[in-house]
Each structure stands twice: as structure tokens, then as C-alpha cells.
Amino acid sequence: MAAGKLHMSDYLDLEKPLFRSSSFPRVKQEATHCVHCGQFHDDQTAHLYDYHQAVDEDLICHICLQPLVNPMDTRCGHTFCSECIKHYLKIQKICPLDRLTLTSKDVQPASIMVKRLLDKLLVVCPNVDYCEEVLPRSELEAHLQNKCRGAVTRCLKSRAGCPFQGPRSALQCHMWECAYREEDENLMVPVIEGEVTTLDIPKGSYDLGISIVGGCDTPLMAVVIQEIFPEGVVAKDGRLAQGDQILEVNGEDLTLATHAQARQALKTLYPICRLTVYREKAEESQPIEKEEILRVTLSKKQGKQLGIKLVGKNRSGPGLYILELIQGGLALQDGRLKPDDRILEINKTDMLVGTQEEAAKLIQSSKDKVTFVISRRTRPQTPDLIRSASKDCVAQAIAALEQEADKSVVRKQPKEKLVTITKDSSESLGISVAGGLGSQRGDVPIYVSNVQAGGCLARSKQVKKGDILVSINGISLMDLTHSESVKVLKACAESKAVSLKKFDGTETSDGALNFAPSWLFWLNLPSMCQTEKIISLEKSQSGSLGLAIVGGCDSSHGNQPIFVKSVVLNTPAAKDGRIRCGDTILSVNGQCLQNMTHAGAVGLLKSLKGTVTLTVVSWPGTVV
Structure with a gap:
């Protein structure tokens, strides 16, 4: 970079104007369509991008006067595009800025921090006639190859x-x-x-x-x-x-x-x-986490603490991390800092290898404001290759979901109800049921699949398709197979008075066809309807179970269980065959995952060696 030490907070200033000029002259070659950036340029020229906003001057190459691509640092403290400096040094063995002697052996890849800042620069998809996507530069190639409708x-x-x-x-x-x-x-x-x-x-x-x-x-x-x-x-x-x-x-x-x-x-x-x-x-072999670099400034108030508990090395790696935000503290009220955030800088002081004591002194010595630069790791909700939507698009989608609570997976669980009817002893209940332990779709509770028009339960208007049957005349239907449940229902139907305990189903259907529950139907049942499975898996030599998980108490959908998103082929979980996509993991080696963050669950699964025992609830998916 430019001579003199630059702080990460300097890189985050995007208000400076972007300078443009013609590239450094080189042998003219035919321009071809580039699969990486989507533009036409020759193979000796750095990739071309259309930037969504002005780029900090410190991130500009002083040869092509464009934002750095594959940045390289010189021994004299300057940074250029890899292609630019390589071709420049073929003609002149001096630095383009300070004119000091320089050879190709005197340059090396720029720091990871600079590359991350460049990766975060927002660019516009070049296929503007078909696509209006704005996304981080690092995600453009995957977008062009797999998502862009104009590619x-x-x-x-x-x-x-x-x-x-x-x-x-x-x-x-x-x-x-x-x-x-x-x-x-x-x-x-x-x-x-x-x-x-x-x-x-x-x-x-x-x-x-x-x-x-x-x-x-x-x-x-x-x-x-x-x-x-x-x-x-x-x-x-x-x-x-x-x-x-x-x-x-x-x-x-x-x-x-x-x-x-x-x-x-x-x-x-x-x-x-x-x-x-x-x-x-x-x-x-796939990317597990993405990293964001954020700058957060908190204003101090007399009589109030920032309320940040820091901790040294943790499972996420070396460094200084936020352990907890204290109730009533300024940081929690501000809402931008999160547990597990890594502290990179405090008031422009590098904290990559800093201690808790050094951090506390810097915070206390600051009079009015404390500025943090933090690194936040998150797991992509879908693989980078297919989820390249801009932050605005994702925010709009989440906002739309919040306005449509009836479509959310997070619903109020049904309450148990008692239904009592009187009937002729020769009259059947007039319902069909499905489910039960060991049923074709798995271990699910008994539910009403159809109601006979004119039957005694239909006349009562208290039972509908999709209702979960808990017991009849005091006899539990839980933990019974389908045939056992049918036998109990028929025996009790001979009584003149029938008492049914049930949960109202969150879904139902009209018409003569049997009711077919969706996956969301099962997720909203109370815990007493769950049948837990204990599954032990031996980790592979690489230490993998072959599971990708989502959810956690910090999920964008609120406090959620840990779900299995995918089971990777040819891994221990896939070969075992008992864990399916959409399953809920309740505990790992006896440790409950309730109210655990996603990062905490990932860290726990990674840290275990040898045999891993999972407690799982498996609900059948929606048939299409």
C-alpha cells in the first residue's frame, strides 16, 4: 500500500473518489469474453468490474488506476495489481512510485486483510440487460456461472x-x-x-x-x-x-x-x-464459513458501561473475541456487536494478538467514543455458488417473511383439547387414521386422514382432517403402531360415550382425498409427539460426519433447533442412512443443543473425536 502504516479502518472509508485512466501500455492482443469478470479484455489485462460505489483511493492500483485485482505488495511498501506490476517490471526494473530498484523477486501477495476488503467491494453484474444484481466482487464469478439469467x-x-x-x-x-x-x-x-x-x-x-x-x-x-x-x-x-x-x-x-x-x-x-x-x-472441501469485516463506533455515556465481556483464544481460532454482551450495556442496546465477533482493532490499535488487559485499557482510556473493527464468521445459508443475492435482496425477503407470520416455520404450538361425544354403540367413529410407530413415512403420531361425511365425529364438528389423536377413553395412542391404534379405536367405538384427547392440526384439507401432511405440519407439534432416535456415527479419517447444519438460537428466523440441511454423499452419515435432511439434532454426546448458537453447534461437532452419538428427531418431508 502507500508508504506508511495504514489501519483497517482506513480501508473502510468508501467516500473518496474513484480515479480512472487508461491502463499501462502493453502489447495489444485480441479481447475475449472473460468467464471470471464477465467483461471483454485480453489475457494480459487485469479483470474489469463495474463498481457500485466509489472505492477508497488506498485500494487503487497506481498503474491501471483501477481497484486492485490479485494485489501484490512490493518491498518498498506499495501495492499493485498482479498483472500490472508483472508486465511493468518486464520493461522497467524500478517501482512505479518511488523509482527504487525492484524485481519480480521483490513482490509478494498482499495481506489477507487487504484481499478481504477488496472481495467485499460491491460490483454490478455486467449482464445489465438481463440482471440487476449488485453483489460482493468475490461472488461475481460464481454468480455468472450459476445464477445470472443473462450469462x-x-x-x-x-x-x-x-x-x-x-x-x-x-x-x-x-x-x-x-x-x-x-x-x-x-x-x-x-x-x-x-x-x-x-x-x-x-x-x-x-x-x-x-x-x-x-x-x-x-x-x-x-x-x-x-x-x-x-x-x-x-x-x-x-x-x-x-x-x-x-x-x-x-x-x-x-x-x-x-x-x-x-x-x-x-x-x-x-x-x-x-x-x-x-x-x-x-x-x-467446501467453504464452511464466510467472514465479514465491520467497523462499529460506540459513544460513551456517563454512568453507563459498554457492557462487553471479552475472552482470549476460543474454538473459533486465536485472537480476542466477544464472549457476552451484558444486559443494560451500551453495546447490547446498540445491537451491532454480537457474541463470537473477533476484535481486530480498537481505536486504530491492532488487536490481532492483543490481550484482554490491553483491550480494557484502550476502552477505558477513550473519552467519548470507542471504535471497533471486528471480524464476523457466518455459515452461508446456501452454498456460495448458488446464493449470491445482494444484502438488500436478502433483507427484503426477510422483511416479507416477517410480515407473513402464517407462512413462518415458527408458530404457536397447538394445545391439547378434550372432545366428548355420545352415539349409538353400533355406530363407528367415522374417521380414517394414518401414522404410528414404524409407519411407511417413519415414526409419527396417529392423525386423522379423513372424516366420513355424516359420521358421528363429523356431526360433532369437533374433529377435522389433520388433528393429532392423543388418547381415546383414557387409553393412550402415543407410541403405538398404526394397526395397534386402529384396534384400540375400534374397541372404544363400541361405547356409547367416547372421549378423545387431541391436538388441532396446523394444516387440514377439503374434499374427499385423504389429508397429506407437509414437513412444516410436523415441525409445529409439541415435544410429546416426538420420537427420539439415538444414532452413533464413527467420524471419517478427515474428522467429518458428512452433515451440514443450520439453525441455532441466533438464526435469522429466531431461536431455532439445529437442523440437518444436507447429508453429503459417501460420508459416515450418508453410509449409515438413518439421518435425513430436515432432521432436528437435539443433543450431541449427551450435550443439549437447545439455545446454542450455530457456531457453537458447529464447534462442538468439529471438536469431537471417534464415535459421535446424536439424539435426533426425524419428520417426513412433503411429498411432491
Whole structure:
């Protein structure tokens, strides 16, 4: 960087004007379309970006006068783009700024902090005719390859000879008219780990034969395949797997769809179902966390403390971290600092290797204000390759969800009710039930799947489809199989007086068809309806179980349990087969996960060696 020591807080000043000029002259080459930045430039020129706002002058290369790309530091204290300084030194062996002798051996990659600041710069997607996305520079390449509707793509039948190349938004229309559509039937596009894949599945008038969990109104924040039924069209196609994330169906974007919206879209009848899916890579090779660098200034008030408890090295790595924010303190009232934030600077003093005592002195010695630069690690709600929405888009989605409480996974749990009816002893109850221990969909409580019109319970208007039956005439129906429950119900139906204890179902249905619960239906049942499973897994040599988890008390959806978002193929959890996407993990080796942060749960799972014992509740997904 420029001579003299610069602080991280200096880099965060984005008010200085951006200077532009022509690049350093070099041999002219033909410009080609770059897959990394989406612009046209020759291979000797640094990537080009359209920045959303002015960039700090300290982040500008003094050769091309553009924001730094792949920054390199010189021994004399300056920073340039890698391509710029490399080509400059081929002509002159001196520093472009101070004219001191300089060779290629005297430059090295810039600090991680500078690279992170550059990665956070907001850029505009270059495909402005089709896309209005504004996103961090580090996410642009993944956006162009996997999300942008204006990105150039080939026809799915290109291997059969179709020459089509065009924006992704036009692919859907082209496929219906493609001259090679009926050919290439035996050429199946495979689903590749770590990549977004679009595939056609002949569906006809049948369901897909899968169950799904998740949605943007749940902690999973993505639509995930939980189960593939053996006789369904997806199973016969053979390419999809449990844990695959569904991003799009027949041109309809599901990345910000609620669970109900995704269910409706996937059940819509099309002769051919075109799915865009993402399959996660093995857990050890994919990015687990993202890092944000934030600057927070707190104003001191007489008689009030900042209320910040700091701690030294913790499970997240070396350094100084926020352990707790004290009730009534200024930091908690301000709301910007969070537990587990790492302190990088206090009042422009580097705290990367600082102690609690040094931090306390700096805070106490400050008269009016204390400025913190902090690092915050968060797990992406979906993989970086597919979730490149801008912060504004995410904030708008969350705001919309908060306004539609009826669509949220967080609902008030139903209360137990007592229903008493009198009837003729020869009259049946007039209901059909489903569920029970060991049922086809798993261990679920007995629920009313249909109500016979004109039957005694229908006449009472106190029981509906979707109600959970707890007991009848004092005999519990909990922990019974379906056949055992039916036997008890028939025996009690011979009585003239029948007392039913039940929970009102959070979902119901009209018409003659049996009621089919969704995944959200089960999540809202009280804990007494849960059947816990104890599962022991042996960690792999790399220390992985093969689980990706979401949720926690710090979830964007409020205090949530820890959910299994995906089970990675060919890992201990996948080979065992008992844990499914959408399952809730209650405890790990006896340690309860209730009211634990997401980072705390991740740290706990990572820290354990050998055999790991999980207590799990597994609910069936929504059938589509």
C-alpha cells in the first residue's frame, strides 16, 4: 500500500473518489469474453468490474488506476495489481512510485486483510440487460456461472449437435423449440458435485416421487430433497439424490420460495419437468464459513458501561473475541456487536494478538467514543455458488417473511383439547387414521386422514382432517403402531360415550382425498409427539460426519433447533442412512443443543473425536 502504516479502518472509508485512466501500455492482443469478470479484455489485462460505489483511493492500483485485482505488495511498501506490476517490471526494473530498484523477486501477495476488503467491494453484474444484481466482487464469478439469467449458456442438447448459445433466461423457451429435443434421449446430463445442473425428467401426469424439506421461510433457507421413493419418476431417472438442492423448476426460481410455494411449483403438471439443482461437495472441501469485516463506533455515556465481556483464544481460532454482551450495556442496546465477533482493532490499535488487559485499557482510556473493527464468521445459508443475492435482496425477503407470520416455520404450538361425544354403540367413529410407530413415512403420531361425511365425529364438528389423536377413553395412542391404534379405536367405538384427547392440526384439507401432511405440519407439534432416535456415527479419517447444519438460537428466523440441511454423499452419515435432511439434532454426546448458537453447534461437532452419538428427531418431508 502507500508508504506508511495504514489501519483497517482506513480501508473502510468508501467516500473518496474513484480515479480512472487508461491502463499501462502493453502489447495489444485480441479481447475475449472473460468467464471470471464477465467483461471483454485480453489475457494480459487485469479483470474489469463495474463498481457500485466509489472505492477508497488506498485500494487503487497506481498503474491501471483501477481497484486492485490479485494485489501484490512490493518491498518498498506499495501495492499493485498482479498483472500490472508483472508486465511493468518486464520493461522497467524500478517501482512505479518511488523509482527504487525492484524485481519480480521483490513482490509478494498482499495481506489477507487487504484481499478481504477488496472481495467485499460491491460490483454490478455486467449482464445489465438481463440482471440487476449488485453483489460482493468475490461472488461475481460464481454468480455468472450459476445464477445470472443473462450469462451465456449452451443448449442442454449441445452434445447432440444443437448450436444454441444465449442468455440463461432464454434457455427455457429455446428448449421447447429445440430441433434436437426428441433426439439424444439416451444422453443423460449427470449431476456433478459442487456444480449447478439443469436436467429434464419425463413426468407425464405423475408426481415426481420425492419428498422435500426447507424453503426460505425455514432455517434451511433452501429447498432440499429428503427422500426419493423407489417407484417414482425421479427414482427411475436415477440422477438425483437425497440432499440435492432444487434451485429452479420449469423456469420458476425456488431460491427465495417459501415451503408452500415450492410445494405448489413442484406439483404443477408438466409433461417434462426441468429441474435446476445443486449438489454439495464433500464437506471437507467446501467453504464452511464466510467472514465479514465491520467497523462499529460506540459513544460513551456517563454512568453507563459498554457492557462487553471479552475472552482470549476460543474454538473459533486465536485472537480476542466477544464472549457476552451484558444486559443494560451500551453495546447490547446498540445491537451491532454480537457474541463470537473477533476484535481486530480498537481505536486504530491492532488487536490481532492483543490481550484482554490491553483491550480494557484502550476502552477505558477513550473519552467519548470507542471504535471497533471486528471480524464476523457466518455459515452461508446456501452454498456460495448458488446464493449470491445482494444484502438488500436478502433483507427484503426477510422483511416479507416477517410480515407473513402464517407462512413462518415458527408458530404457536397447538394445545391439547378434550372432545366428548355420545352415539349409538353400533355406530363407528367415522374417521380414517394414518401414522404410528414404524409407519411407511417413519415414526409419527396417529392423525386423522379423513372424516366420513355424516359420521358421528363429523356431526360433532369437533374433529377435522389433520388433528393429532392423543388418547381415546383414557387409553393412550402415543407410541403405538398404526394397526395397534386402529384396534384400540375400534374397541372404544363400541361405547356409547367416547372421549378423545387431541391436538388441532396446523394444516387440514377439503374434499374427499385423504389429508397429506407437509414437513412444516410436523415441525409445529409439541415435544410429546416426538420420537427420539439415538444414532452413533464413527467420524471419517478427515474428522467429518458428512452433515451440514443450520439453525441455532441466533438464526435469522429466531431461536431455532439445529437442523440437518444436507447429508453429503459417501460420508459416515450418508453410509449409515438413518439421518435425513430436515432432521432436528437435539443433543450431541449427551450435550443439549437447545439455545446454542450455530457456531457453537458447529464447534462442538468439529471438536469431537471417534464415535459421535446424536439424539435426533426425524419428520417426513412433503411429498411432491
